[in-house]
Amino acid sequence: MDCRESEVAMPPTGTPASPAKASAAPAPARHTFRSVAPVLALCWLAVFFDGMDVSVYGAVMPHMLDDPSLGLAPGAAGTIGSWTTFGMLLGALGTGTLTDWLGRRPVLVASIVLFSAASAVCALAGSPALFGAGRFLAGLGLGGLMPICLSLVMEFAPPRRTALATGLLMTSFHVGGMVATGLGLALAPGLGWRSVFWAGALPAVIAAPLLLRLLPESPGVLLAKGRSAEADAVADRYGMARPAPADAPPPGAKGRLDGIRALFRPGVRAATPLLWLASFCGLLLVYGVSTWLPQMMRATGYGLTSSVSFLLIINAGGIVGMFVAGRTADRFGPVTVSALWFLLTAAGALLLGSRLPLGLTYVVVALTGIWLFSAQTMVYAAADRLYPPAGRATGLGWVTGIGRTGAVAGPWLGGTLAAAGNDQLGFTAFALAGLLGAVAIGLVAVTGRGRRD
Template sequence: MYAVLALCWLVVFFDGLDVTVYGAVMPYMLDDPAFGFDASAAGRIGSWTTFGMLIGALTAGNTTDWLGRRAVLVWCVLLFSAGSGVCALAGDPTQFGAGRFLAGLGLGGLMPICLTVVAEFSPPRRMALATGVLMTAYHAGGMAATGLGLALAPDHGWRWPFAAGALPALIAVPLLLRHLPESPGVLYAQGRFEQARATAERYGLPAPSAKDAPAPGAAGRLRAVRALVAPGRRLATPLLWAASFCGLLLVYGISTWLPQLMRSAGYGLSTSVSLLMVINAGGIVGMLVAGRVADRFGAVRVAACWFLLTAGGLALLATGPSLAFTYGVVAFTGIWLFSASTMVYAVAGRFYPGADRAAGLGWVTGVGRLGAVVSPWLGGVLVSRGLGSGGFLVFALGAVLGAVAVVLVPAVAATRRRHDDDRAARRNPGGAATAGGKPAGRSYFSRQNSSIG
């Protein structure tokens, strides 16, 4: 498991670097008169990036079951590396936006695949912790991007940090091709039964079977999507989408616009950019804390609490505290903000069984990307209208809505379970049970519901 986690960690590190570098160098791009960049264009291009992520996440979540985790992940890395190279060479905002869209296609597919791979190779009782450890990479990459922005942009221009985004193609791709194992479930679905069993044995996993394997072909992809809104999931799946939307609204809104929001609130340029590093440092701590706490108390409880704590931190920033207090609030807000959305993924990882997990996580992250699409545009509107600190209250509202959505997931699942049990009781007045002693009407998630709360 550790080798798999390390490889996925490296890839997500580059993801965090590429996403955060835009916010880190944006003040320098806005101050570059030759490039013709303004706050409105910055928000619009940020939305292009996240729209590309939406397409990438929805596409990869299904094609990875068909073509294999490793192959699709490699293509995702190559896409976002190429996009970063286009951004470094762009001659105008339109070319730059095309590069960000291309990078978004790769970045969007990368995250659900890495989350799925880590979930597949992790012990069930350590899934939330493994997810949290994986997502520390995003914030380590975010800190590296901020460091690159501070080190390179003032003296050498904003293009050099984007040029660093081409490194994953040279570093990560060879390692993935050589060392990342294919999912036993995918191998089983492809008819490679001996290789599937050997991989499972090597990594201490249960022997794969038909129920763990995604259905083959285009019909299988369609079945996987329909399964997300089947009875037992019809209400819970949209709630997971809503929670992911709110989480990524916060993550991408704050990652992109924190420096500019702080500048609008009266802070200096270097201070505003350095706060981006502080919030990502808090994010690393938060991932480790959230994963351990969620494995003990349940990912739903932790996600909801973290969303509410995020709302409180953002509300404090809206009051315009002193500089020293601001650093503390930003650090603690980072602890809650980023790991709240990650715990939504942990909930989804336990919600969907193995055969549907890649599609489920793909759609949770993909629909959630709509929040990432909206947030750069929203931040641009807030900054262009001079709302300054008041903009933090808008994002705080999103955190409250995220808490409500994730809390309702086990509630609606429990309601469905009671409905199924009542229907089974009406069909079997004598209390007959199926083989294995489980009530006849209960779905997979009905039986697993208690593990996510």
């Protein structure tokens, strides 16, 4: 039996309750998507701005390369993309410790303020070095945002609907990518690429106040801080089972080390590095394609406007893919869906490396978007199945953090190939990453059973 079923069936406090206490407790709301919609909506907004910031660089890169005042070469452009994702690696790995000290909500808000300020630095930059420093700072903020939002949504989501909830959350990443591309198409030709980065400073004004006012803290984190009454109140408000001590993240430095050791306990010790490898491949694809797709398509022979519009189309496909993958994974399991999606991504990347008619190219780009982005998202959903509630934030933090090395490698790989005049080889490299990701996540089903039991 899935252990989440037993968790839901437990008494609200995790211990037998007396009749008097049971009658005094307020009747919780029914645990449905509607009851947790406010949390999902607020996290959706945060990840929307994440996707917008990640995609904005790829959307304006052709204009930046054509700007003689900046002096940005293709090789340096790829390196700067890797600085961003290296910052995201550090941000993701440091998030768990910070949330133990401060809570998830304040760290999430701080992450948004940081990458918004960094976008303003990029808009003001007069050299590749200063621009790269701004992107590195943005990466620190972006790296902390995703694990927090994923952990919150998975914690608040109804049992057996975490894959769908994760997919719904990640649609925002691609809506943000589409908006960034639209801003690049609308603003960069007339107002310059800097205007698009000024738009990237808006999240601090829009999202941060809303999250501070409306986003609830994690019941598990509240319980770990000794605020059990507040934890129970939040759980009751959103129709969740009240957190038990076993659901709370371990406190203190020793507890955090125990949380990391738990990633290698019997039953998951082989699956954990496979999840890391799958996440590496998935994020290499996500950030490599988001950064270099317009330039690679331009090298294949398409015009500048068409090349940038492909980024819009692939993100639109990503939105559809999140709905499809989430519903399918709740039925067949995220491991199976992720492996199949990785294989289809590899096939799509190989097709894009050939010069197809424009209409057919748009279709292939859209289909590749359906598979590419949700393949990685289902890796996150697989981590939720693999690790228990107390280790979920740690497990997700390390899956996303180690995976960020792929996010570093993707833009760097595209830039290296572009600098050597081999832009089109990027499609072959991305296809190989898709194949390796399929093998890694497929083996999770064998070594870790792909779900908790």
